[in-house]
Amino acid sequence: MSRVPETSRKSTEAALAAVQRYADNPSAFLALNAGNELFVGDGGELVAYREAGRFFIQFGGVFGPANRQEAVLREFRKYARDRRRTIAGIQLQRSDAELYEAAGFVLNQVGSSYSVHLPEFTLRGSRFMKLRNKISRAARSGLEVREVAFADHRAGVEAIDAAWLRAKGRHVKEIEFLVGEIGGPVQRYRRLFLGQLDGRPVAYISYSPAYGSRSGWLHDLSRRLPDAGPGVMEAINATAIQTFSRERAEWLHFGFTPFTGLDASHDMASRSALTERFLRFLAEKGDSDYPAGSQLAYKEKWGPQLVLPEYLAFEGSASLRAVWHILRVTKSM
Template sequence: MRPHSPSRPSADQAALDRRVALLAAYADNHSAFLTVNRDTEYFEIAEVDGFVAYRRSGRTRVQFGGVVAAPDRQAPLLEAFLADARSAGERTLAVQLTPADLPLFGRSGYRINQLGSSYALELSRYSLAGKHFVPLRNKISRARRAGVQVAEVGVDRPATADLTAQLAALDRQWLRSKGSHELAFMIGERSGPADRYRRLFVAERDGQVLGYISFSPVPGTRPGWLHDLTRRHPDAPPGVMELIVSDAVGRMRHRAEPGWLHFGFTPFVGLDQRHRVAGGSPAVDHVVGLLARRGGKLYPAADQVAYKLKWRPHLIQPDYLAFHGRPSVGAVARLLRLTRVI
């Protein structure tokens, strides 16, 4: 993970760069870069080169992703984190764990339940050929015929004051239209010091920004980019977001970049008995299952997963939620409020 525009770092920038370097060395989670979001707290100990990223909700520490450290140093760092939380009278839970995280967290006393699924596309196998992709190809062609053009900011066009103002206005408009239905904590950001590691593709027509997608770097065994923050103008023609993805993937493939485009995590989808973990909480399974069946008004999971599945991803894997000790209804509610699922 190299910044696009190196500069003399401030103390905060140096701390960010150090954490990004740790992610590159040790993380194996498609959403690991989200741990450098603003307002994230970090637990570290002198004996281990690594960190645990979390946020607080009441007396609960909500950890994001696995432990970022060398494999043989993850257990002592996690145990130190748990001991520190106990001494402060706080509970701990973890979200967006991958299957590879489960042995460590299981041995440390966590009860683990599936929360949703994540989706990824292998760039070397990417193609829009075939009858399955006819609707997708038509949407992309429609956007092109409407005069929409895609540019990578900082590569194809500069980040001008006018562009910055349009992006900020689009953010405000989008969030007003969505209410609170955007995952906080488990989704990326635009603007801030970490932007120099991200990539931003914008769709424009006649100088007007119609939408954008930011891509965050993904380390680990399936390196590549995370299809992260998205915004679409209400007046944008159909196919604008699909056109951005198509052009971005085309550029990634042309440059022979690392192998995967990750569409990220969606809660309450892909739930399957095969993904259940021994010792998981039946109560948490019940709540998650209820939200999967009846929670469409709270969080639009079905729309999200339909968008991801239209690309026919090559990998679908479960993501997990883990409580240290016995889960409580209050802790589940705090998690859902912290992440803005409710």
């Protein structure tokens, strides 16, 4: 096994094949983000990570067949050890967490992911009245939503991004390791829904494919102009849901939100009490470091039927230093 440069076209194709074939994590497509380093096994298995200090910060678990994951993890640990690096993982699913715990890692729940089962989804009923009103208000403002090709609307998308960043201020922190991107060699697999007012692009949502047992789409990167008006993002997502439902997609995943849904029922036997207290402190601290509350509110308004815990993994033992490096690499702090 060997690490291959993330800039290599061959490595990107190998990583894509591993995600498509083996990944059961709805956010697995994010492993293909630019800036990730890739450890590719002899059988095409994948581990995606970034380096931070003496740590390899790994995203997700081992993307490979179940009967190979233990061996690939062992090889990746040797690769890290030979380079005097310690592994710390983030956004592991429960099955990943159990594999890593058996290998001696310490596991703590760090947040939750939220998903809607599209065949059951409806906006009818009093529960969704406010959501319907917001969507209707956006439509009355003249908003037009359609699926477009990024290559044809690059300038408009980049203008939205620039305005969004300016509005957030110079201290804005995007969790770039845990959210998607637009462009690059795998853009053709993503889908882009654009909202326009009088022909002017005002907002967009990019969706990434989700594979595995809950296949469908991941509600990924979303941006809007500050003056886009209320209900714009909801109207765009509603249009995408209609499209995906017509195509008989099974799931729309809203992805991972850190520091949410922390519950003792999800605890692993190996958990670190110190890390647990620190994560609960961050959860209670609210939006001052990361807007978990506003993200959660947006996701919950769609009535997700599935909420799953996601985990941090620490090789050997947990430490606040390891947690700090994870949060720094993901720009959660």
